[in-house]
Amino acid sequence: MGRPFNSVNGLRATQLLFIIPVLFTSTWPNVVAVATQELLVGFRASPSPSVSSFQSLLNDSTGNFSMGFLRVNRLQLALTVIHLPSLQPLWQVNPTALARWSDRTELFFNGSLVISDPHSELFWSTGTLGDKVVLLNTSNLQIQRLEASPSVVWQSFDFPTDTLVENQNLTSNMSLVSSNGLYSLHLGDTFMALYAKFEENTQQMYWKRKALEARAVIVEGQGPILARVESSGFLGMFQTGNAPVDVQPFNSYQQPINRFLLVRLESDGNLKGYFWDGSTWALDYQAISAMCDLPSPCGSYGLCKPGSGCSCLDNRTEFSSGECLAVQSGHLCSNGEAKTKIDFRVLRRKGVDLPFKELMGYKTVSSLEHCEGLCENNCSCWGAVYNNASGFCYLVDYPIRTLLAVGDETKAGYFKLRKATGRKMDVGVGVGILSGAMAILVGAIGFGIYRIWKRRRGVKRILVEEDGISPGPYKDLGSASFRSIEMGTM
Numbered sequence: 001m002g003r004p005f006n007s008v009n010g011l012r013a014t015q016l017l018f019i020i021p022v023l024f025t026s027t028w029p030n031v032v033a034v035a036t037q038e039l040l041v042g043f044r045a046s047p048s049p050s051v052s053s054f055q056s057l058l059n060d061s062t063g064n065f066s067m068g069f070l071r072v073n074r075l076q077l078a079l080t081v082i083h084l085p086s087l088q089p090l091w092q093v094n095p096t097a098l099a100r101w102s103d104r105t106e107l108f109f110n111g112s113l114v115i116s117d118p119h120s121e122l123f124w125s126t127g128t129l130g131d132k133v134v135l136l137n138t139s140n141l142q143i144q145r146l147e148a149s150p151s152v153v154w155q156s157f158d159f160p161t162d163t164l165v166e167n168q169n170l171t172s173n174m175s176l177v178s179s180n181g182l183y184s185l186h187l188g189d190t191f192m193a194l195y196a197k198f199e200e201n202t203q204q205m206y207w208k209r210k211a212l213e214a215r216a217v218i219v220e221g222q223g224p225i226l227a228r229v230e231s232s233g234f235l236g237m238f239q240t241g242n243a244p245v246d247v248q249p250f251n252s253y254q255q256p257i258n259r260f261l262l263v264r265l266e267s268d269g270n271l272k273g274y275f276w277d278g279s280t281w282a283l284d285y286q287a288i289s290a291m292c293d294l295p296s297p298c299g300s301y302g303l304c305k306p307g308s309g310c311s312c313l314d315n316r317t318e319f320s321s322g323e324c325l326a327v328q329s330g331h332l333c334s335n336g337e338a339k340t341k342i343d344f345r346v347l348r349r350k351g352v353d354l355p356f357k358e359l360m361g362y363k364t365v366s367s368l369e370h371c372e373g374l375c376e377n378n379c380s381c382w383g384a385v386y387n388n389a390s391g392f393c394y395l396v397d398y399p400i401r402t403l404l405a406v407g408d409e410t411k412a413g414y415f416k417l418r419k420a421t422g423r424k425m426d427v428g429v430g431v432g433i434l435s436g437a438m439a440i441l442v443g444a445i446g447f448g449i450y451r452i453w454k455r456r457r458g459v460k461r462i463l464v465e466e467d468g469i470s471p472g473p474y475k476d477l478g479s480a481s482f483r484s485i486e487m488g489t490m
């Protein structure tokens, strides 16, 4: 899974700069124009209808980073800081709400950096009183005051999205959130951890890294820890000073190469580190190396077998379209009366275990029947897994995701499936599987044609890529359908 993320295949901003103006000199007003290096009070900009991927507004001094309008899903706009050579977004205003790519959308600076979009009613403001906006050569977007101390009144580094770049501090009041909103990275008092939001009110921890305190120890009362990617090639936790309390080395750790590093929380829940090698993002670190240890590699009611990939918990269901069942949500308690049960049917399977169960609580009981009983009558329980050898009974309080297939038949699982919508859902699932499979087929054929076509075309190719593949977290090439194909065949 060493696929570099999101960089638009083969497309380089420099090519863009060079080729597009040549072809479109007449119809290409101030697009990808040489952006300035500071914005002063009075600055205003609106997206240009002719820009199909990125409209640069502010550059850093090296020209590697740029702040501007990124076109998402053709009609939407995200204000982002991107790495220009790869068009890879590093930061974004409020990833959950996008503005529209329309001339009524405006970005202006009046002391605050403000985006207003009357159409989608998006209004975002830094709420500051600054004199200028600059983009540092670290990719940090700052609003500064000229005669004040501290001079920085706002910075994008304090509001990370899914990415933490080299030298950016992640503190205990910040988090990284994957672009699909499902996964997050937070710091605890002595550790960092990844959490899945499988259900509205639950945060299931699925990966935890405790500070090993090899180079410095955590001193109580010395303040919270922070995390940072260091240029020498590691993801570190620090308390005070420069001695890390923990080091997670990248592959390129301490190699004397000059490179730009970052970590990103991917939409499959993995935390990956990359460096820019001048032409592509090379994978340099991953928190979770085995696919079955990811939070939900085979989807809802899926079963992951190390070394052989995905199947379904229900052995009568074929794992074909990247999922066994549409995600079930909510709980099995009927609305209002928490104690009344909603009808469910039960699925049992031997030889299964919970992933990351060492991060889950358990009860010790004497039998499988007893373990199932704890879950059966509790409407916020979706399933239970019992280990006959230890007597441990794990209860799952979110709709079932992927379980682990183990050879040990004494580990048994009990899973609930919502019944009320059962039949409808089965049809829905069938249709979903069918259309999913067709989408993948069409996608694969399209991709094949596209590749053949790409080989045949010279200059035009770049325009198509630029048009057809928009970068950014919304159309993540590394995930979604391509990833499910990858997993299905692993």
Ligand SMILES: *[C@@H]1O[C@H](CO)[C@@H](O)[C@H](O)[C@H]1NC(C)=O
Pocket (backbone or CB within 6 Å): 110, 111, 112, 114, 125
């Ligand atoms: C900047 O514009 C916003 C939105 O119109 C407004 O709320 C804010 O008061 C303005 N700030 C200043 C300093 O004028």
Ligand SMILES: *[C@@H]1O[C@H](CO)[C@@H](O)[C@H](O)[C@H]1NC(C)=O
Pocket (backbone or CB within 6 Å): 062, 137, 138
């Ligand atoms: C980035 O900026 C800092 C301070 O402004 C400077 O010391 C450093 O050399 C710059 N780095 C690059 C790669 O331009």
Ligand SMILES: *[C@@H]1O[C@H](CO)[C@@H](O)[C@H](O)[C@H]1NC(C)=O
Pocket (backbone or CB within 6 Å): 157, 167, 168, 169, 241
């Ligand atoms: C990160 O934190 C360290 C230690 O608190 C501080 O010295 C450094 O200036 C911070 N870096 C940024 C970019 O804020």
Ligand SMILES: *[C@@H]1O[C@H](CO)[C@@H](O)[C@H](O)[C@H]1NC(C)=O
Pocket (backbone or CB within 6 Å): 062, 063, 064, 085, 259, 260, 276, 278
């Ligand atoms: C920044 O640009 C310089 C050349 O201007 C290049 O050598 C370097 O690799 C770039 N860094 C990144 C992170 O793209």
Ligand SMILES: *[C@@H]1O[C@H](CO)[C@@H](O)[C@H](O)[C@H]1NC(C)=O
Pocket (backbone or CB within 6 Å): 315, 316, 348, 349, 350
């Ligand atoms: C499915 O599982 C049930 C019970 O575990 C077993 O009896 C049955 O033979 C299995 N069917 C297939 C096709 O593997």
Ligand SMILES: *[C@@H]1O[C@H](CO)[C@@H](O)[C@H](O)[C@H]1NC(C)=O
Pocket (backbone or CB within 6 Å): 378, 379, 380, 381, 382, 395, 396, 397
């Ligand atoms: C019901 O199950 C949930 C989650 O499994 C658990 O937190 C809760 O304590 C259980 N309630 C009772 C009354 O056992």
Ligand SMILES: *[C@@H]1O[C@H](CO)[C@@H](O)[C@H](O)[C@H]1NC(C)=O
Pocket (backbone or CB within 6 Å): 388, 389, 409, 410
């Ligand atoms: C479970 O454990 C009990 C006693 O520890 C044993 O008698 C029983 O055979 C085991 N059941 C299975 C299915 O392994």
